[in-house]
Amino acid sequence: MKTIRRWMRVRNAVGAGVVVLAGLHAAGAAASEANEHGHENEAVKHVLLISFDGLHEQDVARCIGSNSCPNLALLAKAGTTYTNAHTPGLSDSFPGLAALVTGGSPKSAGLFYDVSYDRTLYAPSDTSCTGKQGWNVVFDETTGIDGENGGALKNLNGGGAFNPQAIPNALINGVCTPVYPHNYVKTNTIFEVVKQNVKGARTAWADKHAWGYDWLNGPSGTGVDDLSRTEINSIDPATNSAYTDVYTHTEKFDDLHVRSLIYEIEGKDSTGKPGAGVPTVFGGNFQTLSIAQKALVTKGGGYLDASFTPGPQVTAAITYLDGALGRIVSELKQQGLYSSTAIIVTAKHGQSPTDHSKLVKVGDTLTALLEANNYLDPNGNFGQANTTTGNLNDGTGLVNTGFVQTDDVGLIWLRDQSQLSAVVKTLKDNLSCNAPGICADGPQAYILYGPQIADRFGDPARGRTPDIIVQPNPGVIYTSSKSKDEEHGGNAPDDNHLGLVVYVPGAHHAGKTVDERVLTTQVAPTVLRLLDVDPDLLHSVATEGTRTLPGFNREHF
Incomplete structure (x- = not known):
């Protein structure tokens, strides 16, 4: 095992000798006794990572300050709270979670x-990889065989297998794979x-x-x-609706994850089958808060003002999630694992705008502008928007069409990359919020392309990176939806400023607050550091030079 031997031994230790992992562990134990993983005097044997999607730093500060999240407050009191944590540039679920578990931004992880869209891929039906390249990749609820x-x-498990129509192909070493x-x-x-x-x-x-x-x-598949x-998004037979229809229904879905985590803490697998053993690294995602934040303000969703005062649904969602956290921590204590389990509570992404007065639903003016100027098919015949059957992700979408993904951000893969300059000019000529403008005329809006986007997210010529990223004014959502008032995916302040609380058993600086700006990519190397594994074994960490969170850096060992 490749471990890190940077332990600092405390001089004049009382008794049999105490080994201290400086800045993290103050665990008094008899020296030189190896634990079950072969580490000497290692306090942390398990790391639990929890993502409460939508959890802003301001939510954490408010609920702790108002005594409305006692379980999270207890973790913060015993751990470290990072008040200036941010996503690495994009805040959709894929890049948000990739940051936490790979230590990388979309530049190295490749998840936007x-x-x-990926220009190098072939259609699922093109099993010989002889047709056109350029596929609209959809890995969502339709990726299951259902x-x-x-x-x-219809099935909670997605049908129990992959939907072959959702799996594109690539030519790898001459083999269509x-x-x-x-x-x-x-x-x-x-x-x-x-x-x-x-x-x-x-x-x-x-x-x-x-x-x-x-x-x-990961690439190993295992x-x-x-x-x-x-x-x-499966249909709950009890209600004949998906779990996303209302936050109280989402609680039922999140309860499934609480149950899985409790089973795992008991040494069972996620279904309750005994004999699996307690995971070394485990965790899960929770959606209740995200659903409550998106709900219409007029229906009690979202926030009441610019100070992140939660509306009734968000208040209830935070109460539910704090209770879920309490149940999980209680099980750790009951099983005698609390003193050997590090707990990290954060989020894949935030939600924007929390200040309802800033909400602007302009419709998808970005896509409409591109179509009107023939940068994409004027009739919307591109990617998964055009299938033979009309069913999304059925494998019959058009190839080599370019693609646009919009929420509170716009990701643009051009049909013809030679049109980049013309497209950028068209966008810049239409920055206002007046039709057909894209509502990106404010000081916090920007358009990334060319060397800037290559430096930050990778070279579009390699196939995966968008040619252009449009960050509109904060509060803008490219939608006309009448069912949601907030979204995520981009780099608006409310998207990327997240809550982050790290509890490590026996930590020196319990109750510490760190105001230094950090990225959520720093969570992944910190997880490895806690387990005495070299963070640079993560390829993204080595490539991007990602550091552990302050207090967990190399110089502290």
Whole structure:
């Protein structure tokens, strides 16, 4: 096992000798006794990572200050709270989670959105890789077999297999090869590294899409021993609706993840089958807060003002999630694992705009402008927007058409990359919020392209990176939806400024607050550091030079 031997021994230790991991562990124990993973005097044997999607730093500060999240407050009191944590440039679920588990931004991980585009890929039906390249990659609820031919999402486990119509192909060493989500991610994950470098390690995770999140396995395809197959968009037979219709229904879905985590803490697998063993690295995603934030303000969703005063739904969602956290921590204590388990509470992304007065729903003016100028098909015949059957992700979408993904950001893959300059000029000529403008005329708006986008997100010529990223004014959502008032995906302040609380058993500086700006990419190397594994074994960490969180840096060892 490749471990880090940077322990500092305390001089004049009382008794049999105490080994201290400076800045992290103050665990009094008899020296030179190896733990179950072969580490000497290691306090942390397990790391639990929890993502409460939508959790802003301001939510954490408010609920702790108002005594409305007592369980999170207890973790913060015993741990470290980072008040200036941000996503690495994009805040959709895929790049947000990739930051936490790979240590990389989209530049190295290659994940920009769960619905994106890759110029190098062939259609799922092109099993010989002889046709056109350029495929609209969709790894979401339709990635499960239930989504085949546009079928109803009737099973919680997505149907128990991949939808072959959702799996594109790539020409690799002359062989036409299917690209599953775990092949699509470009870097390894903490799950793979821990399994490969900690003796007897076990890994587990639970997320919102049963098959789209297969990428957590990493390129090996085997990083997560127990990947809970739960699909949030499946039809709940008790209500005949998806779990996303209202936040109280989402609580029922999130309860499934609480149950899985409790089973795992008890040494079972996520379904309750005994004998699996407690995972070394495990965790899950929770959606209740995100759904409550998106709900219409007129219906009690979102926030009441610019100070992040939660509306009734957000208040209730935070109460629910804090209770869920309490149940999980209580189980750790009951099983005697609290003193050996580090707990990290954060989010993949925030939600924007929290200040309802800034909300601007302009419709998808960005796509409309591109279509009107023939940069994309004027009739919308591109990618998954045009299938033979009319069913999304059924494998019959058009190839080599370019693609646009919009929410509170715009990701543009051009049909013809030679048109870049013309497209940028058209966008800049239409920055206002007046039709056909794209509402990107404010000081916090920008358009990334050319060397700037290559430096930050990778070279578009390689196929994966968008040619242009449009960040509109904060508060703008490219939608006319009458069912949501907030979204995520971009780099607006409310998207990327997240809550981050790290509890490490026996830490020196309990209750510490760190105001230094950090990125959520720093969580992944910190997880490895806690387990005494070299963070540079993560390819993204080595490539991007990602540091551990302050207090966990190399100089502290």
